[in-house]
Amino acid sequence: MSAFGGFVRETREALRAVDPSFSVRQVAARIGVQPSYLSKVERGDVGPPSENTIVRLADDLGEDPDVMLALAGKVSSDLLEVIRKRPRLFADLIRELKDMPDRAVLRLVREVRDGEW
């Protein structure tokens, strides 16, 4: 049971407990894959789905797509594009922040967002 698969199964089962439309079949139908495939994904029988499929799944389950992509060992392609456009700048920044505590990075995010600079 992969980290990704386990997360999907638990999240979906929790939703199913209060809403029967969160069966494997119905979720699969909504996100546009075969039920057997979603079943295999949940049990880690196959690798995680593509980015698009993960995003549709995250949307259906009400979960954060970036977190679900991370569980699948991926990074959203829009973030990759930002880095690819200015690789030196962002590579330096990310490596610099690699070992910083969450609160330090969070403070940086807020500073940038609030334009305090």
Next chain:
Amino acid sequence: MSAFGGFVRETREALRAVDPSFSVRQVAARIGVQPSYLSKVERGDVGPPSENTIVRLADDLGEDPDVMLALAGKVSSDLLEVIRKRPRLFADLIRELKDMPDRAVLRLVREVRDGEW
């Protein structure tokens, strides 16, 4: 001629003008691929090589691996790992910085590096 291939060819040719050991054959031998493959890569006849091969090539050519990976449409796997470990934090930060001018991001990098906070 892809962006990546063109860059490799021009960089290698420039080096070859002053050092004959920068022929297709000899570079290919040093980085561990077939000469015909490197030739095809340079002409964009095939897609860009794997991350490992790009890094060895960047090393041999004395170029920045992050820049060469970016030209190949890729992002270094060590950066991906940083993001994957704290996806919410880094996704927010990167999206926040997406449209910021270079100097603003650079200032941030320096602030973090110099511990001015």
Next chain:
DNA sequence: TAGACTGTGTACTATATAGTATACACTCAG
């Protein structure tokens, strides 16, 4: 003019990615 280079064309390959399609056994409400 032979030998040692140069780059490149052609053909092939192994592995991964991202699924589909169909059929099967089980459960549970009416």
Next chain:
DNA sequence: CTGAGTGTATACTATATAGTACACAGTCTA
């Protein structure tokens, strides 16, 4: 006791990735 719904096993596939192996024609130089 049936029929609608549940999850899953099995078999198959199309495309991409990341190259290898070998042969070939041209050039340069000693």
